[in-house]
Amino acid sequence: MATQIQSKRLESKVRSYCRRLNDEFSTASGALISTKQGRTLIDFLSGCGSLNYGHNDRDMKEALVDYVTGDGVTLSLDFHSVAKTAFMRSFQERVLQPRSLDYVMQFTGPTGTNAVEAAIKLARKKTGRNTVVAFSNGFHGCTLGALSLTANDYYRQSSRELLVGVERMSYDGDSGSSDYSADSIEALFDNPSSGVEPPAAFVFECVQGEGGLNTASAEWAQKIQAIARKYQALVIVDEIQTGCGRTGSFFAFEQLGIEPDMVTLAKSLSGYGLPMAMLLLKPELDVWATGEHNGTFRGNNHAFVTAAVALEKFWSDSTFERSVRNKSEQITYVLNSLSEQFDLQVKGRGMMMGLSFDEPELCAKSIAQCYEQGVVVESSGPNDEVLKVMPPLTIDQNELAKGLEIISRSVGLAMTEALSAAETKACAQVR
Numbered sequence: 001m002a003t004q005i006q007s008k009r010l011e012s013k014v015r016s017y018c019r020r021l022n023d024e025f026s027t028a029s030g031a032l033i034s035t036k037q038g039r040t041l042i043d044f045l046s047g048c049g050s051l052n053y054g055h056n057d058r059d060m061k062e063a064l065v066d067y068v069t070g071d072g073v074t075l076s077l078d079f080h081s082v083a084k085t086a087f088m089r090s091f092q093e094r095v096l097q098p099r100s101l102d103y104v105m106q107f108t109g110p111t112g113t114n115a116v117e118a119a120i121k122l123a124r125k126k127t128g129r130n131t132v133v134a135f136s137n138g139f140h141g142c143t144l145g146a147l148s149l150t151a152n153d154y155y156r157q158s159s160r161e162l163l164v165g166v167e168r169m170s171y172d173g174d175s176g177s178s179d180y181s182a183d184s185i186e187a188l189f190d191n192p193s194s195g196v197e198p199p200a201a202f203v204f205e206c207v208q209g210e211g212g213l214n215t216a217s218a219e220w221a222q223k224i225q226a227i228a229r230k231y232q233a234l235v236i237v238d239e240i241q242t243g244c245g246r247t248g249s250f251f252a253f254e255q256l257g258i259e260p261d262m263v264t265l266a267k268s269l270s271g272y273g274l275p276m277a278m279l280l281l282k283p284e285l286d287v288w289a290t291g292e293h294n295g296t297f298r299g300n301n302h303a304f305v306t307a308a309v310a311l312e313k314f315w316s317d318s319t320f321e322r323s324v325r326n327k328s329e330q331i332t333y334v335l336n337s338l339s340e341q342f343d344l345q346v347k348g349r350g351m352m353m354g355l356s357f358d359e360p361e362l363c364a365k366s367i368a369q370c371y372e373q374g375v376v377v378e379s380s381g382p383n384d385e386v387l388k389v390m391p392p393l394t395i396d397q398n399e400l401a402k403g404l405e406i407i408s409r410s411v412g413l414a415m416t417e418a419l420s421a422a423e424t425k426a427c428a429q430v431r
């Protein structure tokens, strides 16, 4: 308790997750995370998609320890390094080649938002256009360039006037918009009097992680790509949260039948929770001048080491992808039955699923109850109304079943309490 009071005084008010998870965590392994007091919880948040392979994977840890004890170079700016070369070879062999994808790898500063910055800058440089189209409910990071693409006003309010160069359009199926079809987007560009000029790029997530787990259909994504091609604009897919298998394939866009011009990756790329981000770009877009987008920490060799192990361990064949799809079915089954019972909406794809509540307080209550009972989950969506179910992709069947059971119980408790409170109120009004 004393430590928590001291931390509150020392850490800025901007802290967020630790407000709800009011414990000090000390150790973690696989899907489990333990507090200093020795309470162990099942982690269904996975570092918000940064721990797809769980906490402290044994093989990645061993490789990292060997590298560190062998005095492997830690910081090397963007020098060639043995660790970087091994990672690039592995990524080419295990991810790009099998999918017939031709991309150059750019290592940006180690956060997702920096990869997004690089993508926007490059799109502008290549096309000579300023505007980028971003979509309702999109989240792309919190540095100024990326924040101009992020839709949620909560994040935008502090710098609103500086968030320029973005045309906002409706994401696929956005229920808050009157016309959200890709056809209506095309009509805007086709109309010489709409006042909307062709952009440098269209930027979107295939599943909106922070925006409420809205999913883009293949039809919508293909249409956006076709509009981009028609108007010589680029397609940038933000795979920072959806990437590295989260939706059931290495990239979420694979399931939509599109081939983006640029792809941003971060979060689970290092495999071990180490900071690492990368922009994939088509070779013909590589018009950067030397060092034009740089950053001291582009060469995080420790991340290269663990990332290469992750690729070898999970992406050498299709076994892992199949297991993700099986677990996704298990999650979907449980969420569907909660949806039927309590009239909630199931959202998401793969192992990036959730339940949308009409009343955000009931989502918050369910999350608090999950935490009480031993599962870490978080919310997303414009009003924090979606309970997000994102266990590590490597979670074992028993832990997955146990976590889902706790979620079912917690949601059941929150919903039945709310229903009986509503009934009591109705009875009192009748009397």
Ligand SMILES: Cc1ncc(COP(=O)(O)O)c(C=O)c1O
Pocket (backbone or CB within 6 Å): 048, 110, 111, 112, 113, 114, 116, 139, 140, 141, 142, 205, 209, 210, 238, 239, 240, 241, 242, 266, 267
């Ligand atoms: C889709 C997406 N893009 C970008 C970001 C920003 O990444 P980072 O927090 O590493 O800057 C996030 C973070 O949640 C994200 O989900």
